[in-house]
Amino acid sequence: MIQYQIEENVTLEEFRAVLLNSTLGERRPVDEPERLLAMLQHGNLIVTARDNGKLIGVSRSLTDYSFCTYLSDLAVNQDYQKMGIGTELIRQTKLATPKAKLILLSAPQAVGYYPKIGMTKWEQCYVLDDVNNLK
Structure with missing residues (x-):
């Protein structure tokens, strides 16, 4: 039986393993332990x-638990997907932050998943990777 809980002490090794065993590891710094720990x-x-x-x-x-929750990483081991x-x-x-709007950026492989589970797509998202690109 799968158990869900809020945790404060997920280990670096566990986090890295779930990233690697999901498709999210392709877009996360899995070979930079100091960044994963941060x-x-x-x-x-x-x-x-x-x-x-x-x-x-x-x-x-x-999250600020009031206005917005940015879900940065959603990873599920491929053996447990679907x-x-x-x-x-x-x-x-969302239950942990009921008043806050839940926001996420989809991984390319998951773009079709979120509308199927009831999330709304927004076109107004912008990303800045390099501060030198600001004009």
Whole structure:
């Protein structure tokens, strides 16, 4: 039985493993442990899915618990995908921040997933990778 909970002490090794075992590892700094550790330390809402103690899914967010919740990382081990675990991780994240709008940027492979589970697509998102690009 999969257990969902809010956790504050997900280990670096567990987090890295779930990223690598999902498609999200392709777009995260999995070979930079110091950055992964900072991601864990500064994400202020981490919801996990565990199967007999093994971390199989994670929702890592930054939130003010009032206006917005940015769900930065949603990763589910590929062996457990298509079982509703991602949807439940999103549900648990939203339940923890009921007044806040939940916002995420989709991985290219998951663009079709979010509308299917009831999320609304917005066209107004912008990204800045390099401060030197500001004019």
